[in-house]
Amino acid sequence: MRLMLHRLCSMHPKLRAYRADLVKSGALALQRAGHVSPAAAVVVHDGLETVAGIEWLAEDLRALELLDHNRVTEDGAEAVALTYVNVKAGWVVKRRLQRGDHADWLMENEDGSMAVEVSGTVAGDPLGRLGEKKRQVAECSLPVYRLAVVVGFERPSILAGSV
């Protein structure tokens, strides 16, 4: 599976006008952790393990001096996660959800709609974070598929769990 972060806006046309530069944050978060493109990432989706290659266009790390550390992590995680769900099953961004909806994004594909909650970790236990995020998205009351995705940057990983 190839996850080309620089193609994010082709996968999700509604992100073209989105002010946050998710692609840039994804690149910076990966480079900040010492990785170069392409980076191999472990993918564990509902317990099934595979490998993905994350590709991106290199960014100037000096940009990190101007950006909020946590924001880069969270936006970078969104770039990786939104790329992943598109490549995995054709999910496309419909719109952002408010925090009270207990998920970050409402997405659509030919099967219906899905609420996705995304988080990123620079270090630490992404599996523990996935449990937290699954509990959070489980509170989303919309009649849609629900998915939590945690992106680890230290050792590139994508953990996804359906609720």
Added chain:
Amino acid sequence: MTDTAALAISEDELDTLVSIAIRRAEILDDEGSPAADDAWCEVSAYEQRLAAITSPSGIAGGVARVGAVRATLAAGHRAEAEHLAARYLAESQLPAERRAAVERVFQEDRDRLARHFPALARTGRLAEVAKWKASAAAQGSRVFPRAA
């Protein structure tokens, strides 16, 4: 081009606009910025426009209706939020789950206020917070606590 045509924004465009506005409002909220109120007003405006062009029975329409109520409340406009909620709850096609979500928005706001003003919550005076805030806003004052 007529004014009407100029003002016509598609659902796709509104999806993008509301996504941008939500992100901005949440960042300003996290920072405790007084500009968050205006940002939530913008979110509310887009959510209301989405609600106006989508079916109450659909996913998008349900999200927009609850979003409009929640954003209006977050902007500190309780009376307007209650008015919107009454209008949306009067739509017979609105699913039960979305009706419950509208009610939950107000309960969550009451819980939030109780955390910020525990003394008022203990004495059953939380309703006064909304009155004080409305009064301050009517006088053009922005000194009221952001938490309210």
